[in-house]
Amino acid sequence: SQKIEQNSEALNIQEGKTATLTCNYTNYSPAYLQWYRQDPGRGPVFLLLIRENEKEKRKERLKVTFDTTLKQSLFHITASQPADSATYLCAFFNDYKLSFGAGTTVTVRA
Amino acid sequence: EAQVTQNPRYLITVTGKKLTVTCSQNMNHEYMSWYRQDPGLGLRQIYYSMNVEVTDKGDVPEGYKVSRKEKRNFPLILESPSPNQTSLYFCASSFGGSYSTVAGELFFGEGSRLTVL
Numbered sequence: 065s066q067k068i069e070q071n072s073e074a075l076n077i078q079e080g081k082t083a084t085l086t087c088n089y090t091n092y093s094p095a096y097l098q099w100y101r102q103d104p105g106r107g108p109v110f111l112l113l114i115r116e117n118e119k120e121k122r123k124e125r126l127k128v129t130f131d132t133t134l135k136q137s138l139f140h141i142t143a144s145q146p147a148d149s150a151t152y153l154c155a156f157f158n159d160y161k162l163s164f165g166a167g168t169t170v171t172v173r174a
Numbered sequence: 175e176a177q178v179t180q181n182p183r184y185l186i187t188v189t190g191k192k193l194t195v196t197c198s199q200n201m202n203h204e205y206m207s208w209y210r211q212d213p214g215l216g217l218r219q220i221y222y223s224m225n226v227e228v229t230d231k232g233d234v235p236e237g238y239k240v241s242r243k244e245k246r247n248f249p250l251i252l253e254s255p256s257p258n259q260t261s262l263y264f265c266a267s268s269f270g271g272s273y274s275t276v277a278g279e280l281f282f283g284e285g286s287r288l289t290v291l
Contacts, residue, residue, distance in 0.1 A: 068216075098279075107178075107264055107282030108217070153217065155280075160224065161232060162207070162280060166216035 067091060068156060070165040077144055078173055085139040085168045087154035092135070094156035099128055099139050102151045102167065111152075112139075144172045176201045180265050180283035187255055188291050195250045195286050197265030205270030206248040207232070207280070208240065210261040217264065223248055224270060255290040262287050 071086035087097075095116050100108035114121040114130045114137070121128045127140040141148050151167040178199045187193055199206065207222035209232075219232030223242040237259055239251040248267075252259060266280040 100280075105285070107266075107284050108280075109282070110279040113278065155217075160222065160230070161219055163219065163233070164209075164217035166214055 068154065068163055068165040070152075070154060070168045072168055073166070074169045074171070076171045076173065079144060079146060081144055083141040083144050083148070083170050083172070085152055085154075085170070087137045087139070087165050089135050089156055092156060092158060093132075094158045096157040097128075097130055097137050098155045098157065098162070099126075099137075100153040100155060100164075102153060104151075108153055141170070144170075146172045146174050148172050176281070178265055178267055178281050178283035180263070180286045182286060183284065184287050186289045186291065189256055190254050193252050193255060193288075195252075195263055195265075195288070197248045197250065197283060198246050199248075199265075199267040199281070200246065201267065201269075201281065202245065203267035203269055203281070204245070206242065206265065206267045208238070208248070208250045209264045209266065210234065210259075211264060211285075212261050220250065220263075252288075255288075257290050260288060260290050 067090045069088045077083050098113045099111045102108040112128045114128050125142045129138045149172050151169045153167045154165045155162050181196045204225045208220040209217040211217050218234045220238050221240040223229045263286045265283045268278050268280045
């Protein structure tokens with residue numbers, strides 16, 4: 065069965081550094097993938113979408129890559145700020161279903 | 175304001191007592207979906223709907239029912255709730271209409287925390 069794994073449950077970094085999150089998938093050939101941010105007790109909020117024929121996508125301090133050979137997506141937050149502290153979810157879209165990873169909780173220390 | 179509204183936000187109920195969680199969106203979206211979120215398991219899709227009267231099972235549909243009689247509403251029905259359905263539930267919608275647009279941004283509600291005793 066298809067499986068999505070995010071590299072770690074938690075990531076602690078110093079303000080100003082770059083946070084890199086990893087999302088891997090198996091038994092899957094997604095056409096699109098998305099990244100969401102979720103704050104405690106709130107619904108996820110969409111950040112970025114990248115298609116299988118795109119290698120990289122940027123939005124302000126965020127960057128996403130999509131490597132279909134490695135079956136992996138990387139999510140980068142550059143010049144991180146305490147306000148970036150949240151849980152980040154990757155999601156793969158295939159066959160009209162959007163399947164999510166369990167999430168990585170990022171804490172940015174001032 | 176564009177939004178997805180879920181009710182109730184919090185509910186404690188007992189095993190076997192039928193309940194409905196309502197979901198409504200005001201963005202004229204065709205695609206709607208229900209997810210449950212449990213610690214360590216992430217968001218798992220329960221059911222989704224491509225349009226009015228078109229629904230299909232997600233990854234964890236057992237014990238749930240849905241209906242899509244109107245475009246804006248997509249209620250989740252638990253006919254006979256059990257303790258393993260204690261969870262945080264999210265409704266979401268997106269523009270839909272075709273494969274590529276269904277894959278677009280999902281708008282989520284604020285969640286409904288359900289406890290079944």
